[in-house]
Amino acid sequence: MAIEVRIPTILRTYTGGAKTVEGAGDTLSALLTDLDARHAGLRGRLVTDQGALHRFVNIYVNDEDVRFLGSLDAKLSDGDNVTILPAVAGGALGFAAAAALLGRPASLIR
């Protein structure tokens, strides 16, 4: 089973600079665990300690936002394409206020 995963610039430090990597898994969660075995630390940038997808990470399976496919439980098949993009966001809103508003203080970067 081979799933092609496109990695955003900011996470290429985990893949030795590679723009795409291959992985396997029946669900997105399994795929990320599989990738983490070869690219240690990658999963931790995408999944929170509570086991949910980071609010400000966008992951797409065959060009669909995984949030509509079950998020980390999204089903994957051989030949699927997965793309990871850090959300582009920000604004004058104070960080502490943003954290409270969004329920957790996490962002993809920190």
Add this chain to the structure above:
Amino acid sequence: MLSIDRSIIDAIIAHARRDHPDEACGVVAGPAGSDTPVRHIPMDNAARSMTFYEFDSMEQLRVWREMDDRDEEPVVIYHSHTATQAYPSRTDISFAGEPGAHYLLVSTREPDSEELRSYRIVDGVVTEEPVRVVEPNVDPHAVQSYMFGQSPTTVDYECSPGR
């Protein structure tokens, strides 16, 4: 330093004014590795907020895919602050996910002028840089004015080229 055409600056400011008091956001794409902003792409602020912006996830995928197909990259990522200065907030710094981009901030808090400043944001470190506005009919070797960390008291965008 960010070098950017006057026409793109005008388009960014017009976008920020249109969306004011909500924050406006967008991208200026350019050929990969060129550090030259060429193609202005105003984005929807999915948050529709006066103090927060976020690209819609599907629109972002479409635009990033398109840039990839055209061998482009996001040279400038811009957004506006509608009541505060054109300086990156802690939220801006925290979410800056494109280390190669120039982060351009426009403040529309004054009705008759805009504050426009540019920054590199890498690993949580903000470095301001001058903005060199390229005028279409001006000799590129002539002395040009640099906007660097300055809030002009008036900015006259009605100037016709060559004046």
